[in-house]
Amino acid sequence: MARMTATTLRGATRPLTARQVEAAYKIAKERFAAIGVDTDRAVRAALAVPISVQCWQADDVRGLEVVEGAFDAGGLQATGDYPGAARSGDEIRRDFDHAARWIPGKVRFNIHAMYAETGGKRVERDELEPAHFSRWMDWAAERRLGLDFNPTCFGHPMVMDGLTLSSPRKAVREFWIRHCLACRRVARHMARRFGPCVTNIWIPDGRKDSTVDRWGPRQRLVESLDRVLARRQPGVVDSVESKLFGIGCEDYTVGSHEFYLAYAATRGVVVCFDMGHFHPTESVADKLSSALQFVDRLLLHVSRGVRWDSDHVVRATDEVEAVCDEAVRGKALGRIYWAMDYFDASINRVGAWVIGARALRKALLRAMLEPWELHRRAEYEGRGADKLALLERRDEMPLGAVWDYACHRADVPTGASWLRDLASYEKRVLSRRE
Numbered sequence: 001m002a003r004m005t006a007t008t009l010r011g012a013t014r015p016l017t018a019r020q021v022e023a024a025y026k027i028a029k030e031r032f033a034a035i036g037v038d039t040d041r042a043v044r045a046a047l048a049v050p051i052s053v054q055c056w057q058a059d060d061v062r063g064l065e066v067v068e069g070a071f072d073a074g075g076l077q078a079t080g081d082y083p084g085a086a087r088s089g090d091e092i093r094r095d096f097d098h099a100a101r102w103i104p105g106k107v108r109f110n111i112h113a114m115y116a117e118t119g120g121k122r123v124e125r126d127e128l129e130p131a132h133f134s135r136w137m138d139w140a141a142e143r144r145l146g147l148d149f150n151p152t153c154f155g156h157p158m159v160m161d162g163l164t165l166s167s168p169r170k171a172v173r174e175f176w177i178r179h180c181l182a183c184r185r186v187a188r189h190m191a192r193r194f195g196p197c198v199t200n201i202w203i204p205d206g207r208k209d210s211t212v213d214r215w216g217p218r219q220r221l222v223e224s225l226d227r228v229l230a231r232r233q234p235g236v237v238d239s240v241e242s243k244l245f246g247i248g249c250e251d252y253t254v255g256s257h258e259f260y261l262a263y264a265a266t267r268g269v270v271v272c273f274d275m276g277h278f279h280p281t282e283s284v285a286d287k288l289s290s291a292l293q294f295v296d297r298l299l300l301h302v303s304r305g306v307r308w309d310s311d312h313v314v315r316a317t318d319e320v321e322a323v324c325d326e327a328v329r330g331k332a333l334g335r336i337y338w339a340m341d342y343f344d345a346s347i348n349r350v351g352a353w354v355i356g357a358r359a360l361r362k363a364l365l366r367a368m369l370e371p372w373e374l375h376r377r378a379e380y381e382g383r384g385a386d387k388l389a390l391l392e393r394r395d396e397m398p399l400g401a402v403w404d405y406a407c408h409r410a411d412v413p414t415g416a417s418w419l420r421d422l423a424s425y426e427k428r429v430l431s432r433r434e
Ligand SMILES: [Mn+2]
Pocket: 202, 241, 274, 301, 341
């Protein structure tokens, strides 16, 4: 039995030859052409969409700050104890250099303020400067990666009674306003070097039970955000992210969906939809065509909640496919920033990055291969059965052959063959970390 398993895995991870890939692609291309889909174009377009990869998957959201004592993580929790978590900026960068070889298409890198590198010196979050991120920037420049940035408004003693920008204490609010302003200066610096830098504000603010003042914190949050965003920073793409609830604030979240959607629409900033931050049966895909009537651009945090906001590794699930479909159908790709937001400490973390980024890219490609006009005509002409049958037909088309070709074109391994390299990296590098 054990031998059987080993043999099967060897088969599953065997790389395809260029000839195999091209032969299968040729057949797939003809089949898609028959329904009016240009596969060459779809492959090019799918590979060109930038996907921003989250640094925090590498180290279970621990960060690199020099700190004293322990404090509340603000409802964020990485579960699992798989060996190999990165312990320094160098290790995160080294891990990502490996992951990037297995991710097809354009990628960016997404950094949180808590990943400042301050040379062993303690630097408060409201005193962060671009120099504290110069190692990230030099690395990104060498690899020609774009950078995105985020203030870190959690996991810090100045989160008082679970509140930051909405706190009733002026000193607390001012601290976090200064932190966000400092982060926007860092982001401006990044933007100068690398082009537009998506800078997303998420705060954990909320209450555990039967909140009686739901108004005060929201009024204060409006005032704090207005101060943070009062002056435009060139190249900084400001974004705000809602949440439904967190551990310890199940009853009330100050920055709710309605709050930020209205805030973004009236202030001209980007609104972020995190796929784990809604009711489990609520469709984020359905929100695109609503929100984009009123806001100019969206940031999508692609994540996978299992029963709750669990931040499981992204897979090409129905919901991810639906989000990609909606973006492509609405010709809205130019108005959406794609970022991944999850962290799983229970599996190989480099693998976690690669699985999520490949799954999202594959779902984007799938969306671009849809013969949408055909489906739309059936809908408008009242031929409902035709529409359903055609949608079923979609899953019988040779997406896999086109995806293999896209990987091949992007010079990354096809199929699961990258698992061989992953095993070797784990053995040589990750398993030796304490
Ligand atoms: Mn998020």
